[in-house]
Amino acid sequence: DGGITQSPKYLFRKEGQNVTLSCEQNLNHDAMYWYRQDPGQGLRLIYYSQIVNDFQKGDIAEGYSVSREKKESFPLTVTSAQKNPTAFYLCASSYKGVNYGYTFGSGTRLTVV
């Protein structure tokens, strides 16, 4: 079955360490997205990519980095520059444009101690 996979489900890191969250999709979707979710704040867009080797900053890109070397993969690195990295991170994918909506992964909960 096609879908979008985020790993790991839970991640713990020490303050000051970079950490990379994985997102893979086999839906042949063109676009991929990273969102951060904090209680009461809804979904905030971190980065998105419409095609391979191209990506754009979202509303809260500071302290994060991404790459899009393959259509299927869109990893997110949370760097030590991110002041409050503890959050729930959601990856999504879609065909180009919003016509079909987004398909979401099951999320990664990152805790930095």
Next chain:
Amino acid sequence: AQSVTQPDIHITVSEGASLELRCNYSYGATPYLFWYVQSPGQGLQLLLKYFSGDTLVQGIKGFEAEFKRSQSSFNLRKPSVHWSDAAEYFCAVGAKGSQGNLIFGKGTKLSVKP
């Protein structure tokens, strides 16, 4: 500016009662409208979507939503709520034919009383 407002942060209904979750949008173009549901610790699942045509759309799990252009609203309804419907619900809007992104509301958390 484009925006989506879900006026209710938290709603509690009794099991078996009817439900209506409100969503208002501000969008210059013809909107595409979506409702998603999120169970705790999970990703978002698409409930239903509106592109054009009949303004009353049916979705999964017995949900429906009605698009009212004059009120810029896309409210989600269910005639009889089940305990398993307890979750957070997100409304989203996108522009027809656009390469742009979906804009999400901040969500409404639904609690169900036995």
